[in-house]
Amino acid sequence: MSTFPARAVVDLDAIAGNVAHLATLAPRSEVMAVVKADAYGHGLVPSALAAQAGGATWLGVAQLAEALTLRAQGVTGRILTWIYAPGAPLEGALAAGLDLSVGARWALEEVVAAARASDRTARVHLKVDTGLARGGMFLTEWTQVLAEAMVAQAEGLIEVVGVWSHLASAEDVTSPVTQAQLEVFTEAVARAEAAGARLEVRHLANSAATLVNPAMHFDLVRPGLAVFGLSPVPGRTPTDLGLTPAMRLEAEIMLVKDAPAGQGVSYGHTYTTTRDTVLADIPLGYADGIPRHASGVGPFQVGGRRLTIAGRVCMDQVVLDLGRGARERAGDVAVLFGPGGDGEPTAQDWADAVGTISYEIVTRLGSRVPRVYVGTAGRAAQELAEQERAW
The missing domain is CATH 2.40.37.10 (Lyase, Ornithine Decarboxylase; Chain A, domain 1)
Structure with a gap:
């Protein structure tokens, strides 16, 4: 029993219920529950398991260490991780059965090297920068790296299973920035398919897009904050959006x-x-x-x-x-x-x-x-x- 005179009481049923609700809003998409940052402070492993109980078929975490922790604690299923630096233990990531984002040429090179060294095929999600100007590659470089990825795929070292990106202002469905990002993303998907990528998932929608912009749903939606019952849409409460804070x-x-x-x-x-x-x-x-x-x-x-x-x-x-x-x-x-x-x-x-x-x-x-x-x-x-x- 804790002696600390305060506590954060986390309702796992609320997390499961929020995931189930989000799934109804994107009925043709799978749900990746993003549990990065210790599940937004709610507790990584308990929240991940509750999200899976609510129907999440994927889990997403930013840091590689978070993904390895999930596996070490016995969490099964598909897990995508996207933040790691040069020299990261990618052979261990492949041994743990993780999906890896590739958002730079050096990342592709290191994933390919890890796959060759471990004799495992890496599952890769190529990240295109559609306009957030943060992670991922702008479309010209992304297309060049796509070609290099397809060479590695032909060698059996990687499998390009996903194309993805992050939105800058998803809560504003009328924003020209949002529309421009959608157009760039759609073009990237078309280029990947034309290059021979056998895509399992195309994913762009965060919590806000999952809630208010069905055009962004594609094969997989990627809610984070909404999983925990908080509103990502200014002016709209969790109750307005059918969510329960956890x-x-x-x-x-x-x-x-x-x-x-x-x-x-x-x-x-x-x-x-x-x-x-x-x-x-x-x-x-x-x-x-x-x-x-x-x-x-x-x-x-x-x-x-x-x-x-x-x-x-x-x-x-x-x-x-x-x-x-x-x-x-x-x-x-x-x-x-x-x-x-x-x-x-x-x-x-x-x-x-x-x-x-x-x-x-x-x-x-x-x-x-x-x-x-x-x-x-x-x-x-x-x-x-x-x-x-x-x-």
Whole structure:
């Protein structure tokens, strides 16, 4: 049992249900649940298993280390990984049965070398930069590397199984940038097929495109944030989109004490009480992922009412002004965010308060905050999490 006085309660059934809902929106496509960044802070292995329970036939992770961890923990099925640097242990990746993105000429060369050294055929997804100007190759170079990939495929060293790209503003279906990216992607697919690639999957749609732009669905959709029930579409709530947020972050009040009017609170005394009041000390701080920019604005729910952080966020603690006559005691629960159904703040409320996006709020949650898994989906995930805590 954890002694840490706070927890992130993760509903595995919500994750499974979100995946199932996303699948209904793209009925002719498979679903890749993207579980990068420790599953957006929700826990890599438990979330992956819950996503598979909801119908995900693929998993996606950014870092090669994440993909190897999934395999080491017994997670089966197709897994794509796309971030690695020169010299990465690609022979181990092939031994683990991973699909690899190739977004540069050097990457193709190293994948081919690993395939030759390990006597395994590498499954490759060629990444075209359709306009995000980040990972992948612009179409001219991509076409040149495609030709080189087909030579390696003829030798039996690789199999080009996918073509893929990332969108810059998928939530805006009327954006000329989005339309231009779709056109470039469609051209890349046509060139791959003309070159003789036996494509299993063509994938472009992230969470937003999965939700609002069927033209982007192709053979495989690649939702990430939406798997965890948060909205990638500005102005539309998870409820609007049929999603259920999977995480609730809560902490036990550590200390309650009376404070007089005129008392400065926390470092720098940026907050001063205006009347006799009651202060509460909450044992979470920026070491746990609470943004320091949330000083004075971060929302909480205590005793059914909304409060904001009094003064600066500290490394391990924040203070709340409970008000005159507050009846809370040490051990009572303060909620930072959750689905919102009980009136608690949401991850989006926190994002709005500090001027960021909900993605950052959940993914920055520190590793020392225990994840507690509830729900029937991915029961094996709960057992793995308990084993990890025991270690």
